[in-house]
Amino acid sequence: MAAQAGNPPIAFQTSKAERTAYGFYFFGQNVFYILILNFLQIYLTDQGITAAAVATIFLVAKVWDAVNDPLFGVIIDRSKPKSGKFLPWVRGSVLPIAITTVMIFAMPASMSLGAKITWTVIAYLLWDLAYTLCDAPVFALTTAMTENIQERTVxxxxxxxxxxxxxxxxxxxxxxxxxxxxxxxxAIGLAIVGVATMFPITGLAKERILSRKEEAPSLDAIWKYLKGNKYLFIFYASMVVYFLTNSAFTITPFFAVNNLGSAEAATALLGITILPMVLLAGFVPALSKRFGKFNLYVFSVIWYIVFSVIIYFAGYENYPLFMVLLLLRSIGAALTGIMMFMFTPDCVEYGTFKTGERAEGITFSLQTFATKLMNGLSASLAMAGLAYFGFVEGAGAVQSAETLNGIWFMYSIFPILGALLSLPLLRMFKLRDNHVQVMAQANNGEITREEAFKLLPEEFHFK
Structure with missing residues (x-):
């Protein structure tokens, strides 16, 4: 008990340069991701593509994800490159995401509407595949860089x-x-920035946890692993449900242009939304240790719900009050966004402890799939909402009062529906940090399963 109370410092296996490069990789990745997530829809409607067509394009991409993400996870787990299990994929991810991003925005304005839709579908599906390549392996890489649960959280x-x-x-x-x-x-300028910041990890990261030499799992074994890892499904299901109605990011550029009167207003809205994420990210490991990672996550969901309701009824006519309330709401969204991926390594350890199959590639590809599914479906639903409220496409188009009210509804209170529905699912998630640490020690051979059973609740006593 004394050791726990003392909170000893983490004994890092990774170097400071590795950890820094890991952060820079995600900086570059988000250059591409946020450009597409936040601005693709307004780019497409500015080109004359209807909101309903944009919603359909996003939906088609999610069907494509249902095939390519799990398949890519199988490829990762079955591949045996000499230079590592995950690093070769990370190294090969940098250029494709840049090229496909530029391709999306290189659509000729002179094309017919049908040709523009075809161009968008092809370019967006290729971008989606490139994003899978740059996302799943880099998250899975944490399980190979260190076996320390706290260091993975860091x-x-x-x-x-x-x-x-x-x-x-x-x-x-x-x-x-x-x-x-x-x-x-x-797009070209941002692609250059993205490549420059993603590149350092390709030479600095090291895979240290290489002692597990298993045969590539069969498809039947993979299916059994997935069925056996119930907490993987529970948490990802809660993520997808939570973000399904989270239309605020998609609607922000439309709300700025039409309700607030200028495209530049989106800078202030997105800035005040993302600022808490930057400010809180460095405190999350300490807060997680103090209050428990799961408890902090649930708190963030409830916080978001409460302030979404307040902001809806307060309105945006009083702009200073609106911005203060938006900042407070963004605290909940920030904590949720920072923490949601911290549970995937825990599910890897749980799945390994229960089934004996350490399928990091499958697990992290499902994470990528869940991420793209929830963002894609929420974007599709948001664009369908715009179409329902009568949004008129084209740069400079004038929207009706009904459409403006619909934009405000989709921006302010509609997102709480998924957040409310995610709470019953989260109640079913019983995996905690102390359980995961014991499982990781057993998985790595530091303690026997019998010793692990003595430290774990009966629910985790598997044969």
Missing amino acids: LISIGRLGGMLGAMIIALGVPMLYPNIGWLPT
Whole structure:
């Protein structure tokens, strides 16, 4: 008990340079991700593509994800490159995401509407595949860089901090760039920044946990692993449900242009939304240790619900009050966004302890799939909402009062529906940090399973 109360410092297996490069990788990754997540929809509607068509494109991409993400996880777990299990994929991820991002914004304005939709579908599906390549392996890499659960939390926190910094810069910069220099020059410039910041990890990261030499799992074994890892499904299901109605990010550029009157207003909205993520990321490991990672996560969901209700009824006519309430709501969203990926390594250890199969590639590819599914479906649902409320496409189009009210509804209170529905699922998630640490020690051969059973609740006593 004394050792626990003393909170001894983490004995890092990774170097400071590795941890820094890990953060920079996510900085660059979010340069691409936020450009697409936050601004693709307004770019497409500016090109004359209807909101309903954009919603359909996003939905089609999620069907594609259902195939390519789990398949890519199988490829990772079955591949045996000499230079590591995950690093070769990380090294090969940098250029494809940059090329496909530029391709999306290189669509000729002179094309017919049908040709524009075809171009968008092809380019977006290729981008989606490139994003899988740059996302699943880098998260799985944490399980090979260190076996220390707290150090993995630190690594993921650093990654989230880097990602949030990248997200903030893009969110603040793009609304000021594209009205002045155009979409394609904006995309090319940001692609250069993204490549430069993602590249260092390719030479600095090391895979240390290489002692597990298993045969590649069969598809039947993979299915049994997934069925046996119930907490993987419970947590990812809660994530998808939570973000399904989280339309605020998608609606922000439309709310800025139409309700607040300028594209540049999106800079302030996105900035104040992302600022808490940057400020809180460095404190999350300490807060998680103090209050428990799971408890902090649930608290953040409830906080978001409460302030979404307040902001809806307060309205946005009083702009200073609106911005204060938006900042407070963003604290809950920030904690949720920072922490949601910290549970995936825990599910890896749980799945290994229960089934004997250490399928990091499958697990982290499912994480990527869940991430793209929830963001894609929420974006599709948000665009369908715009279409329902009568949104008129085209740069400079005038929206009706009903459409403006619909935009406000989708921006302010609609997101709480998924958050409320996620809470019953979270009640079913019983895996905690102290359980995971014991499982990791047993999985790595530091203690026997019998010794682990003595330290774990009966629910985790597997044969």
